[in-house]
Amino acid sequence: MVKTMRDPTGWMKNEFQKLVDQNLNWVIRELQGPSTPKAMIDGKEVIMLCSNNYLNLSNHPKLKEAALKAIESHGVGSGSVRAIAGTMDYHLELERRLAKFKGAEASLTYSAGFTTNEGLIPQLVDKGDAIISDELNHGSIIDGVRLTKATRFVYTHNDVGDLERVLIEAEKENPPKMLIITDGVFSMDGDIAPLDGIAKAAKEHGAMVYVDDAHGEAVLGKGGRGIVSHFNLTHHDVQFEMGTFSKAFGVMGGHVSGSRDMVNYALNKSRSWLLSGSHPPATAAACIAAIDVLENEEEHVKTLWENREYFVKGLQALGYDTGFSQTPIIPAMCGESSKAVELSNGLFKEGILALPIVFPMVARDKARIRNMMNSGLTKEQLDVALTAYEKVGKQLNII
Numbered sequence: 001m002v003k004t005m006r007d008p009t010g011w012m013k014n015e016f017q018k019l020v021d022q023n024l025n026w027v028i029r030e031l032q033g034p035s036t037p038k039a040m041i042d043g044k045e046v047i048m049l050c051s052n053n054y055l056n057l058s059n060h061p062k063l064k065e066a067a068l069k070a071i072e073s074h075g076v077g078s079g080s081v082r083a084i085a086g087t088m089d090y091h092l093e094l095e096r097r098l099a100k101f102k103g104a105e106a107s108l109t110y111s112a113g114f115t116t117n118e119g120l121i122p123q124l125v126d127k128g129d130a131i132i133s134d135e136l137n138h139g140s141i142i143d144g145v146r147l148t149k150a151t152r153f154v155y156t157h158n159d160v161g162d163l164e165r166v167l168i169e170a171e172k173e174n175p176p177k178m179l180i181i182t183d184g185v186f187s188m189d190g191d192i193a194p195l196d197g198i199a200k201a202a203k204e205h206g207a208m209v210y211v212d213d214a215h216g217e218a219v220l221g222k223g224g225r226g227i228v229s230h231f232n233l234t235h236h237d238v239q240f241e242m243g244t245f246s247k248a249f250g251v252m253g254g255h256v257s258g259s260r261d262m263v264n265y266a267l268n269k270s271r272s273w274l275l276s277g278s279h280p281p282a283t284a285a286a287c288i289a290a291i292d293v294l295e296n297e298e299e300h301v302k303t304l305w306e307n308r309e310y311f312v313k314g315l316q317a318l319g320y321d322t323g324f325s326q327t328p329i330i331p332a333m334c335g336e337s338s339k340a341v342e343l344s345n346g347l348f349k350e351g352i353l354a355l356p357i358v359f360p361m362v363a364r365d366k367a368r369i370r371n372m373m374n375s376g377l378t379k380e381q382l383d384v385a386l387t388a389y390e391k392v393g394k395q396l397n398i399i
Ligand SMILES: Cc1ncc(COP(=O)(O)O)c(C=O)c1O
Pocket: 112, 113, 114, 115, 138, 140, 183, 187, 212, 214, 215, 244, 245, 246, 252, 253, 254
């Protein structure tokens, strides 16, 4: 027998080196303490402009206290998947509280937003059905869509006219079911999906609507109730209101809200729900406390929006193009990838952590710094950040 000289795993080193050569590898920074508006990263104190912890709830005393209490009473793990022996009173209480908060009949929680999309979307459509997706949807939606056998259609970003064209196209095959799926707030540009127009088109064509409101909940709508509330819609218009506790709620975990029938179906069918361990009780308890805070302390969402307005206006006054931002996600457009990387490095030297978004995440000439606003930032800290943006932006001829 001829002995092969093949190195069975050497390909990984080669693939990684290719990323390094193109400057496309992630260099991971170390957060040495809590995710706070002013945080310690790699030994340096920085103003944090890239956390999804929009309301700084991950540090709220009520959330921390709830988590500690749950550890004392229920331990640190749940011991099982939800369907077998891992549904604790905390999990059920969280689902009741979330449904009430969202104005829905019922809610279901998953381990993460990613696993909600990956586990639920493939169960909603089958071979012969149509799944219709905004061209800029999040990767977790794209993966969920890839797991379906339905015929896939894509419409131009946030364009209801193009969605109608695609619906007519899809109907030619007479699909038994049609599902329209969109991000609520788009994470690269910070623009809002026209959910009212999407829901109207869906109704006219008998399609279901699924919205991923990861960046809209606890940000948009009445008291942060999310995009369905923002557009004064109901769960008859938007049957699947999906979201995550890992961003503005400050904790971790995915969820979907809608009808009781939907939840009964989803929990019996989603493999990521049935076959993955449930949240530690402390996680569920902290999520319940986050809902409590949102219901009782309106100032967090209000301050987030005030900070957002202040920072956008400040960046624009300096001459930055803030793209299509309508929310606390605020791009500072740079053009080429190298400019965005240099701007981010320069800002870091000035004590600001704001990360570049470059090709292939966005088009080659649309590289940017993506700023994520936080309600915990003071006006003084925002001024420090704007001064740094002015200094480094001028050095690099971006402004
Ligand atoms: C639009 C969108 N959907 C889903 C997710 C995944 O959520 P999670 O972090 O809870 O897995 C993210 C997170 O990046 C997101 O931005």
